[in-house]
Amino acid sequence: MKKSLILYIFISIFFLACSSKDNLIITSKNEKYGVFSSKENKFIIKPIFNQISFIDSINDNDFNWFENRNSNKYFLYEYNNYFGVVSLNEVIYRPIFKKISKFYNKFAVVQENDKFGYIDENLNLVQKPIFKDARDFLFDVSFVQSFSNNKYACIDKNMNLLTDFLYDEIYSFSNGFVRFKKDNKWGFLNNKCEEVILAKHDFVYDFIDGVAKVIDGEKIYFLKQDRLK
Structure with missing residues (x-):
């Protein structure tokens, strides 16, 4: 057909x-x-x-x-x-x-069967669908998920992996930062895939208006975004 x-x-x-x-x-x-x-x-x-x-x-x-x-x-x-x-x-x-x-930033995610990859603005298949998940390029980096261990890694626009598949979960960028979960703890990456807050917190919320809520045990406090620069 x-x-x-x-x-x-x-x-x-x-x-x-x-x-x-x-x-x-x-x-x-x-x-x-x-x-x-x-x-x-x-x-x-x-x-x-x-x-x-x-x-x-x-x-x-x-x-x-x-x-x-x-x-x-x-x-x-x-x-x-x-x-x-x-x-x-x-x-x-x-x-x-x-x-x-x-x-987004000249790239689109494509899904073929159960695998994800990328095409560029010239409609070239620059990354063959091999990942369990692939996120949009909201900045110069994005995130892809491995079938082997179900974890996420950072990827750049040249389709090079910037990290190993380390992250249990990656959320969307908010105010230029993305929260991640690794080894059952939470931290933040910046838009260059740098861990600006290590995975040491019980839970973190997205940055909103420059402030993120953090929970450690029974303690609740707030992180200011300007201190991460």
Whole structure:
């Protein structure tokens, strides 16, 4: 079925591609979505998808955008609950991904089967899906989870691991810091993956307005963010 879909997309694009990439409209026909050229008054990409969306423009659904590559138009599409990417000229990715996330700092998380990886703004698969989990690049670092021990490590934009798989849990960045759990204790990493607060507390909360709540036994106190710089 998927091979037939790819062949169908390719034939549709080859015979229906137009010279102008302006005045394109995503619209539906028979409850399927495609791309219609108002200038040429015909479908440029036939309506065969459950959903389709511009990648290089802001839209109101869960699909996302980034600047177009080589002045082309790129579309994220859904087919049978899987996602792929297509342009007016070619199929970039067949529908193999369960998830393609938002682009943060020029990278997006992709999920293939039960494994996670990354694509970059040029739609290159820069990290093959091999991880149990992968987080967004909100800064120059992110976090990935290993299948072998279920722990997290830091990763940079070159897809190099900055740490071993040490962390039991990693939460989202808040005020430029992320709280982590290691050996049943809690601490903080900064946006360079440096442990600015070691894993020594019973529990810590996110920094909010420059202050984080800390619990050690029956003691409750607060950390000030400006002391971590």
